[in-house]
Amino acid sequence: MTTNLEDEHSASEPETISSTESVPPRKPASFFEERPPQAMEVAPQLLRRWTRRDLLLFGSSAIAAVAAGGFLLPQTTLKRLGFIQGNKNWPKQEFLLNRTLRIDDDVAEALYSRNRLVPTYTKSQITPLKNNYNGATPDPSYIPEWRLTLDGIASGLSVSLDIRHLLVSFQLHEQVTRLVCVEGWSAIAWWAGFRFEDLLRAYPPTSQAKWARIESSVNLGPWGNPDPYFVSLDLSTAHHPQTLLATHLNGKPLTVEHGAPLRLIAPVKLGLKNIKAITRITYTKDEPADYWAKRGYSQYDGI
Amino acid sequence: MSHSTQLDHEPIATLTPGNQAGVRVVRRHYMLVRYSHWLNIPILLGLILSGVSIYWASPVYKHKPSPETGSFDPFADIGIWICAHVPGLHQYSSPPDWVYNHISLGPGMLAAALRLHWLCADLFMLNGLVFVAGSAMGGGWRSLLPRRTDLRDAFKMFRYYLGVPLSKLTRRSWLHPRFNTKYNPLQRVAYFSVPVAGLLSVLTGWALHKPMQLHWLTAIFGGYDKARVWHFWLMWILILFVVPHVILVLADGWDTLRSMIVGWSTRAERWEDF
Incomplete structure (x- = not known):
């Protein structure tokens, strides 16, 4: 931007601080070249005023940041650090953090595409899959009596199906996909089962239905106490071609540790949505409750 | 501070009323x-x-x-x-x-x-x-870009830092190398790397957060499990940057610390060569 004309102009006006100090500005060699510093002469009072303003702003922001930290940190943490005693309940804190979760779920839903397939692997890439039942593993005695109940279907009836019927009615599909747990581990496993979409086609839900509530009544708590597990699943995910109602793991029928005889495999969801030992599917218009969402986790869990 | 655009033309602007001596x-x-x-x-x-x-x-x-x-x-x-x-x-x-x-x-x-x-990650991206x-x-981005002389100048800085304790012991003067730039080459490589590490933290974070919908991103970092390793060590890079950063700022003095609060520095002499 500097022209010769302006150079002469500034040189001819010696009222700037001192012409001996200043060096004629050099034109930068390229767009990327570092520019010379911008020196200026400021009256001391003005500089003091700027400094006071900026330090006050800095100090009040620091206080605000500490307050925000105290407000946002979990109670357990603050109690351990000795900042608070007893139970303090800040409903607004829950509101803000839950709001963040909702925004995050909305982003996940916007990213989801029914046509986007998840990566598949070869059988040589299979990794061990641990039994991650949160409570005790159920006693396998439920398996011979097991039936799948469907509610909220278009016929208005409640349907009860046994595993033999499901295996002969639907075509089995195989896939080697990754299961990702909210805890941070993942495993590549070889699943076989029928597509959720095929079940939806055979027993269509009511026209208003947008959600499935999937339940396992045989789930147990940590001390072996009955603790039904339930997840919400949006029907868009249920229609995904890689969302299976799995009956086999690694070429063998599911064992009790992995949810015999029927479990959900939705690779586009975190592992906690991949409910084991499904006993009931209910189609609903509104979003149903979710076991882990009630415990402070995301509701959508799209990955 | 609206006069900043003028400064390309006039290397020295004045905000001093009358003949009172100003601070440069x-x-x-x-x-x-x-x-x-x-x-x-x-x-x-x-x-x-x-x-x-x-x-x-x-x-x-x-x-x-x-x-x-x-x-x-x-x-x-x-x-x-x-x-x-x-x-x-x-x-x-x-x-x-x-x-x-x-x-x-x-x-x-x-x-x-x-x-x-998630809350802090959203704020970090913003x-x-x-x-x-x-x-x-x-x-200011121009001052962070690596340049051809960096390797040689970084060596000079290393030699300077190595000599500081010895010169203090022997009470001999040991001059800081002079550069015509805002940052010395070691500062520059640090201040350039940290935003890059921040960006990689965000990208590995997304790779872990959406490994199915953004599986191409997860694949760039070598898959889900490797992306966790990246994410973990990027945290350590940021932590390991902060330690010498704080020590050196305190060692460099009040003007350097203050300049990050108020924006200006009275150390105008460093750029006399311009």
């Missing part, structure tokens, strides 16, 4: 860059505290469970060791949790940690945009 200052940091700089402290603290709690749920680094303690996590081992050897900690209620109790929100708090991590905007508007 140079602009160092653009306003938005300063804001984003300081905002990084609470945001990164929240990310690290919640991130280590998330790490606890499934440690990246594990060994075979120890026969004595049952621990498979090196962080838990460190806690056990500290509680066994540090006086006053022998009665600590849960030695394997000692490290997590001191560098995270605490163990067994995955849901709370994830929510805080803050990154503030930094990019500030660097572009103030033109």
